Structure formats: structure tokens, C-alpha cells
Amino acid sequence: MDYRAAFQISAAGMATEKLRLDVTTLNLANMHAAGASADQVYRPQRVLTQALGFGAQFGRLAAAAQAGGSRAVVVPQDKAARMVHEPGHPYANSQGMVAYPGVDHIAEMVTLNAALRAYEANVTAMNAARTMAARTLDIGGQ
């Protein structure tokens, strides 16, 4: 059935948005993970997506929907570590500064919301395709 192509396209979009959510969650979870030095703290990650062509989508792409697909890559963000003055902290350096990951809380929340809305849009598109297929089966019915 040809509607599977539409389902697969939506599934690829959902997988991408899910990955975005996972990465954002990871960033938020590690927001306060202090490190011994600015080089050792967690680097916030970001998802880079690459649009697949129409042909690739209809070629049962699948590979993109599965883990390790070439559609999305996770790369570290180029954010400097946040230095906080906490002299009593075990990780404090000689100046009493502790390194925290440079996670942008507000930007992460916006990414979270955008990923959620995009996921919902993908679900809606899939449901539309499903409804269309179901209506097709009504042809000629009493």
C-alpha cells in the first residue's frame, strides 16, 4: 500500500523530533554537572538535521527512521563553560571558580517546545494520511 510511504515520512520526522527531545533532555539533565576544569565539563549537544530528498523518502527510506541513520547528527554546541565563584566547592580552582556546562536554559526550553510542536504536526500529518486511506476504503460502500 502506497500510504505506507506517507507513514514512513511522518515516522522519519517523528524520529528526528524525538532525538531533538532526547538531546535537549540530556542538556537539561547535565545543566549543573560541575567539572574539575573548563575542558572537562559536559558540552551541551545539538541535533543537526539534513533534509532527505523526495526520492529518498519514497525509497522506503527506513534507514533514517532507525537509529544511526544519516538524517540527523548530534554535534556539541560551541558554548564556553559557565564559571561560577564557589570557593568551598571540591572542584574549585585556585581562584575559587567552578566550571559548569554552558547550557542555555531558555534556549533549551524553546527547543523542547519546538520539538514537541513539530512532533505533533507529524502525528497530525500521519493521521490525515490514515484518514484518507480509510475514506478510500469507503468508496462504493453502502
Add this chain to the structure above:
Amino acid sequence: MSIDPVSLSAILPTSEQFLAPLAAPAAAPAPGFAAWVNESIGAVNETMVSADAGVRQVALGAGPSLHEVMIDLEEARLSFQLLAQVRNRLLDAYQEVMRMQV
């Protein structure tokens, strides 16, 4: 000059020629509708079983992601509905034939 009379046998095919197609051994019969229905039922059953296996894997916390399983379920439902519609049409046609006046 003489003109040959046209004989009937020259125009019409001989009985051997006429009956030849009937006598010829039938070629391998094309797969019938029943075979197609059987095959479709098997395919639909397979999609449902695989969707069920996906649900079980998700419930166990492994396997494919949730949205893939949901999409598999929807695909299985659609293929089952298609098969049910084919069955409805078939039954309609059968009843139409049964109602025919003889």
C-alpha cells in the same frame, strides 16, 4: 478457362482445426481469486502478528520506538479493513447472484 468451385471446406475451418483449441491441454491455470484471498489473509495476519510483537517489545522496554509501533498498528488495521471491504464486496456479489431470477 475453368473456375474452381469454392468449396465450403476452403472457407470454414475443418472440424479438427475448430476443435483444436478445446482439445489442447490447458495451460497452467492462472492463480485464482481464492489463492489471492488466501495470500492476502496470510499477509494481513503477518502484519498483525508483527505489530503485536512490536507492542510486546515496547511493553518490555526494548525494541523499536513507540511511534514506529503505533504506525505498524495503524498499517495492520488499514490492511485488515481493506481485506474486510474485499470480503464485503464479494458477499454482496454472491447475494446478488443468489437473488437472480431463473
